[in-house]
Amino acid sequence: MIISYSTIHSRTAISNSFLHLFTQAVIDGIPNNAKGPAIPAKGYLVQHIRGGVYWLIGGAYQTMFMVSNEGVIAIDAPPAIGKNYLKAISEVTDKVVTHVVYSHDHLDHIGSAGNFPKDAVYVAHRLVAKSLSVAKAAAQNTSSLPTVPSRTFRKKLLLIVGNQTLHLDYHGINHSPGNTFIYAPKQKVLMLCDVVYPGWFPFDELAYARDIAGFIKAHDTILTYDFQTFIGGHVSRLGTRRDVEVQKDYVSDLHSAAHQALNGTRLAHSSIDSWKDKTEFLKAAEQFCLKIMLRKNWTKKLGGSSILPSNCHKMIMATRIEPLVAVT
Numbered sequence: 001m002i003i004s005y006s007t008i009h010s011r012t013a014i015s016n017s018f019l020h021l022f023t024q025a026v027i028d029g030i031p032n033n034a035k036g037p038a039i040p041a042k043g044y045l046v047q048h049i050r051g052g053v054y055w056l057i058g059g060a061y062q063t064m065f066m067v068s069n070e071g072v073i074a075i076d077a078p079p080a081i082g083k084n085y086l087k088a089i090s091e092v093t094d095k096v097v098t099h100v101v102y103s104h105d106h107l108d109h110i111g112s113a114g115n116f117p118k119d120a121v122y123v124a125h126r127l128v129a130k131s132l133s134v135a136k137a138a139a140q141n142t143s144s145l146p147t148v149p150s151r152t153f154r155k156k157l158l159l160i161v162g163n164q165t166l167h168l169d170y171h172g173i174n175h176s177p178g179n180t181f182i183y184a185p186k187q188k189v190l191m192l193c194d195v196v197y198p199g200w201f202p203f204d205e206l207a208y209a210r211d212i213a214g215f216i217k218a219h220d221t222i223l224t225y226d227f228q229t230f231i232g233g234h235v236s237r238l239g240t241r242r243d244v245e246v247q248k249d250y251v252s253d254l255h256s257a258a259h260q261a262l263n264g265t266r267l268a269h270s271s272i273d274s275w276k277d278k279t280e281f282l283k284a285a286e287q288f289c290l291k292i293m294l295r296k297n298w299t300k301k302l303g304g305s306s307i308l309p310s311n312c313h314k315m316i317m318a319t320r321i322e323p324l325v326a327v328t
């Protein structure tokens with residue numbers, strides 16, 4: 001079936017029924033599978049995972065830190081957690097932070113690194129360090145930016161601190177250049193930010209992924225690791241292998257829906273305003289995609305369904321213009 005935007009109005013009744021279903025899915029709230037532990041009134045929750053690896057969550061952001069017999073390895077520094085990061089560490093150990101690892105260069109994940117000791121060793125992928133050093137060079141006030149890491153790597157780095165070991169692996173661009181797989185092999189804990197959202201839809205525009213082909217591929221790469229616990233950087237709870245598999249299925253369905261939406265929607269050049277024609281075309285394609293995803297019951301399986309139209313939009317745009325996404 002081909003839908004041109006000029007026929008959309010004649011299909012209003014059908015469109016409205018789907019919009020009603022979508023609106024109802026949003027009103028129905030989040031499935032139990034998306035819910036995590038209650039966050040105490042102090043604004044954060046810190047829990048031991050295994051073997052000196054701790055999980056820290058506050059303000060819809062989450063991260064992890066490792067306690068060794070020589071000091072603490074802190075991963076990221078989300079401003080949403082801010083100074084509570086150091087409070088959380090002090091609840092479980094009297095060791096100081098000796099190493100700080102950045103998962104990627106986004107300031108919503110590392111913007112509070114200035115709270116950590118200046119003499120700690122700061123570690124990140126070289127693209128992350130380069131991004132921060134370019135920003136520092138351009139900044140009027142460099143104090144607003146996190147410390148530029150001095151210890152960097154291109155493909156992998158084995159970080160050994162006392163009795164703890166952490167693997168930092170780079171498998172190419174996905175969410176952002178330099179986004180790093182952070183793996184604690186002894187504890188079987190894997191962290192990768194802004195790709196998999198356990199129990200939830202991926203954030204707006206597939207979390208603003210810079211490379212959708214890399215974003216799709218990252219799901220398979222995650223599953224090559226021997227992990228029991230996954231930390232995605234956001235939302236309400238820890239993840240499992242099953243959560244990664246579920247999101248892989250979701251992304252596969254979304255990719256297929258985007259192909260079908262593009263094949264089933266025609267761009268009509270009937271207006272003198274080319275951008276209006278394009279906007280109407282994309283609206284029709286997004287609605288096509290949304291209908292397919294509603295039929296597949298994803299709003300019953302994942303939390304945060306109000307974000308689904310933006311996921312459709314991002315995948316449709318990627319399927320239109322990114323060669324590797326278009327041909328797969």
Ligand SMILES: [Zn+2]
Pocket residue numbers: 104106109175176193194
């Ligand atoms: Zn990010």
